[in-house]
Amino acid sequence: xxxxxxxxxxxxxxxxxxxxxxxxxxxxxxxxxxxxxxxxxxxxxxxxxxxxxxxxxxxxxxxxxxxxxxxxxxxxxxxxxxxxxxxxxxxxxxxxxxxxxxxxxxxxxxxxxxxxxxxxxxxxxxxxxxxxxxxxxxxxxxxxxxxxxxxxxxxxxxxxxxxxxxxxxxxxxxxxxxxxxxxxxxxx
Amino acid sequence: xxxxxxxxxxxxxxxxxxxxxxxxxxxxxxxxxxxxxxxxxxxxxxxxxxxxxxxxxxxxxxxxxxxxxxxxxxxxxxxxxxxxxxxxxxxxxxxxxxxxxxxxxxxxxxxxxxxxxxxxxxxxxxxxxxxxxxxxxxxxxxxxxxxxxxxxxxxxxxxxxxxxxxxxxxxxxxxxxxxxxxxxxxxx
DNA sequence: ACTATATTAGTACATTCGTACTATTATTGA
DNA sequence: TCAATAATAGTACGAATGTACTAATATAGT
Numbered sequence: 373x374x375x376x377x378x379x380x381x382x383x384x385x386x387x388x389x390x391x392x393x394x395x396x397x398x399x400x401x402x403x404x405x406x407x408x409x410x411x412x413x414x415x416x417x418x419x420x421x422x423x424x425x426x427x428x429x430x431x432x433x434x435x436x437x438x439x440x441x442x443x444x445x446x447x448x449x450x451x452x453x454x455x456x457x458x459x460x461x462x463x464x465x466x467x468x469x470x471x472x473x474x475x476x477x478x479x480x481x482x483x484x485x486x487x488x489x490x491x492x493x494x495x496x497x498x499x500x501x502x503x504x505x506x507x508x509x510x511x512x513x514x515x516x517x518x519x520x521x522x523x524x525x526x527x528x529x530x531x532x533x534x535x536x537x538x539x540x541x542x543x544x545x546x547x548x549x550x551x552x553x554x555x556x557x558x559x560x
Numbered sequence: 561x562x563x564x565x566x567x568x569x570x571x572x573x574x575x576x577x578x579x580x581x582x583x584x585x586x587x588x589x590x591x592x593x594x595x596x597x598x599x600x601x602x603x604x605x606x607x608x609x610x611x612x613x614x615x616x617x618x619x620x621x622x623x624x625x626x627x628x629x630x631x632x633x634x635x636x637x638x639x640x641x642x643x644x645x646x647x648x649x650x651x652x653x654x655x656x657x658x659x660x661x662x663x664x665x666x667x668x669x670x671x672x673x674x675x676x677x678x679x680x681x682x683x684x685x686x687x688x689x690x691x692x693x694x695x696x697x698x699x700x701x702x703x704x705x706x707x708x709x710x711x712x713x714x715x716x717x718x719x720x721x722x723x724x725x726x727x728x729x730x731x732x733x734x735x736x737x738x739x740x741x742x743x744x745x746x747x748x
Numbered sequence: 749a750c751t752a753t754a755t756t757a758g759t760a761c762a763t764t765c766g767t768a769c770t771a772t773t774a775t776t777g778a
Numbered sequence: 779t780c781a782a783t784a785a786t787a788g789t790a791c792g793a794a795t796g797t798a799c800t801a802a803t804a805t806a807g808t
Binding site for chain 1: 585
């Protein structure tokens with residue numbers, strides 16, 4: 373029982389990595405098999421299809437996102453500090469973001485073009501972040517409408533910079549953009 | 561000779577549509593065959609591989625982008641009016657952009673994860689737009705550095721809104737965002 | 749210790765993929 | 779008009795795809 377859960381977790385982890393770095397459609401089932409390092413039969417035992425693995429990956433991402441945001445909430449009593457966490461996390465991940473784009477956005481755009489279930493799961497992650505951002509600006513004293521607008525503005529810029537830094541293979545774009553983003557927080 | 565060029569053009573057009581709406585990897589060769597409505601053999605006669613079609617699609621996009629920008633340049637003597645053209649084109653295409661994302665960005669992010677040649681072609685399109693935007697702000701009297709920053713800011717916002725409107729399936733986001741973008745132009 | 753079940757491995761298979769190939773028909777240029 | 783070539787159709791094929799299936803092994807509870 374316990375060993376199976378570990379394997380399951382490993383599969384999700386490997387698939388998550390490959391879906392991020394290569395995209396879902398370009399990642400073959402055998403790629404996952406190779407990455408995990410176990411037999412094909414073993415993996416089909418835990419997940420009966422490639423799509424099943426995908427939804428598991430999504431659910432794990434949602435869980436991770438929840439945990440990260442909750443951790444920031446708990447660690448910092450100041451909403452401004454929490455927002456800085458968010459922005460700093462972009463800079464911290466700039467190398468990967470520049471190479472492969474935003475993991476949530478790239479999967480969402482690839483799959484949003486067709487699938488319905490995965491679109492809903494994607495939306496789940498984005499809502500987590502958007503609502504969290506909105507709450508921070510509320511804490512800063514903005515009106516609900518202002519807070520939502522600011523959250524969206526921040527989110528949009530974050531996504532935009534991910535796209536352009538990837539296209540230009542220039543991770544320095546993040547530092548440039550982050551200065552503007554941090555200014556948004558200051559004007560309380 | 562002439563009929564062949566027409567067919568070639570049709571193939572590119574169909575492939576362009578499918579690559580946009582489904583992505584490159586999800587689009588099978590037979591999908592293109594079906595979309596064009598001609599035989600498989602005919603298409604392999606004009607393009608020896610799927611990747612060949614892709615590069616042809618890119619080159620056509622570059623050509624189209626060049627033409628569009630040049631047309632705006634010729635039509636409007638005022639840089640402000642030209643920038644409004646750019647922004648209005650986002651609103652005009654909001655339905656498709658919301659459904660499938662920015663055609664250039666979605667292909668770029670999908671292929672930028674692996675391929676090298678296509679990354680270069682993607683970058684070509686983005687450079688066309690970025691440089692054009694930069695030139696407009698220069699015309700408005702900004703310094704080269706300011707112009708570049710404003711161009712990037714505008715570009716980033718445009719890409720960000722494409723990503724989020726797609727995820728949320730909400731094309732109304734464009735109107736919201738466009739107001740902010742147009743303010744960028746006014747402050748001359 | 750023993751049986752039921754969880755887990756892993758290995759293989760097999762139908763399907764689809766992209767491309768190559770040949771044959772047939774249109775079109776062109778001299 | 780008539781060869782040469784462009785263009786189209788149709789088929790074939792090896793490789794890779796995702797999944798199903800069976801056999802073997804490990805692990806658990808009793």
